[in-house]
Amino acid sequence: MSGASQSILVVDDEAQIRKFLRISLVAHGYRVLEAGSGREGLALAAEVRPDLLVLDLGLPDMDGKELLAELRRNSQMPVLVLSVRAGDSEKVLALDGGANDYVTKPFSIRELLARVRALLRRPAQPGEPPGTVCCGPLAVDLDGRRVSLDDREITLTRKEYDVLVALARHPGRVVTQQQLLRDIWGPTHVEDSHYLRVVVGHLRQKLGDDPADPRFIITEAGIGYRLREHAP
Structure with a gap:
């Protein structure tokens, strides 16, 4: 059980x-x-x-x-x-x-x-150091600001990294488009969802993540995105 x-x-x-x-x-x-x-x-x-x-x-x-x-x-x-x-x-x-x-x-x-x-x-201790979030072979080091896939470091742009970290801080949880746009681009861009789609598309390419059958980033249509807790 x-x-x-x-x-x-x-x-x-x-x-x-x-x-x-x-x-x-x-x-x-x-x-x-x-x-x-x-x-x-x-x-x-x-x-x-x-x-x-x-x-x-x-x-x-x-x-x-x-x-x-x-x-x-x-x-x-x-x-x-x-x-x-x-x-x-x-x-x-x-x-x-x-x-x-x-x-x-x-x-x-x-x-x-x-x-x-x-x-x-998911642990719920506020103030606990974030450490590293892992999703199968993907590791996001929140303290060291590094991302690796299969133990190989991945180079991301600032926006790509910020989006991935926003999802990694809430593994398994849906993060809405508005929240991502507000937190990363600012409150004047909460309707500019095309910015987010472009960055997520580039991020998926670098992670080798097929949007039709994703291992890492799941799209919740019309709502937002979530990072799997465990890669299939």
């Missing part, structure tokens, strides 16, 4: 969804808590401090993004949004608002479990 001693809080107003998730997660060794409303979820999150929050956006007493904003005032626990809202704008708002990942309903339980494992695997 993969989740021994790890606790997950499911906040969703649909009892059948909560039951399905509870059965699936418990079967994989996780401890599961449930809340059917936003206020109940916030109270449980503060009291129990679970390792992960699975959050529906359509709650009866508040929008899930409101819950997320309130949670982020004093907690950095990983949050996986699970919602019927499939629009790119909803995903971007949730991810920019502090969600770590986003899965739409109906969903594959295998995919959801993989996303859960990825979020729980």
Whole structure:
């Protein structure tokens, strides 16, 4: 079992969804808590401090993004949004608002479990030295500002390096286009997505990463990019 001693809080107003998730997660060794409303979820999150929050956006007493904003005032626990809202704008708002990942309903339980494992695997100690992030043969040395592939150093432009580091700081997590453009090009360029596409294209060429079957950089269409935690 993969989740021994790890606790997950499911906040969703649909009892059948909560039951399905509870059965699936418990079967994989996780401890599961449930809340059917936003206020109940916030109270449980503060009291129990679970390792992960699975959050529906359509709650009866508040929008899930409101819950997320309130949670982020004093907690950095990983949050996986699970919602019927499939629009790119909803995903971007949730991810920019502090969600770590986003899965739409109906969903594959295998995919959801993989996303859960990825979020729980990541260390969450603030202030810890970043060190080196590895994705199979790709290594990003955040302290030494070096990138190597198969133990061979790769020469990147400043923007290529900055994009790769932004993804490497959050392995397995989607980083939105707006966030990358804002952080790397500045707030006046948040709509200039072609800048980002060009840099990611050059970065993939240097890493030998096929965009149709990527080993390293995954495109989340209309939303952003994420770096695999483990290369296939």
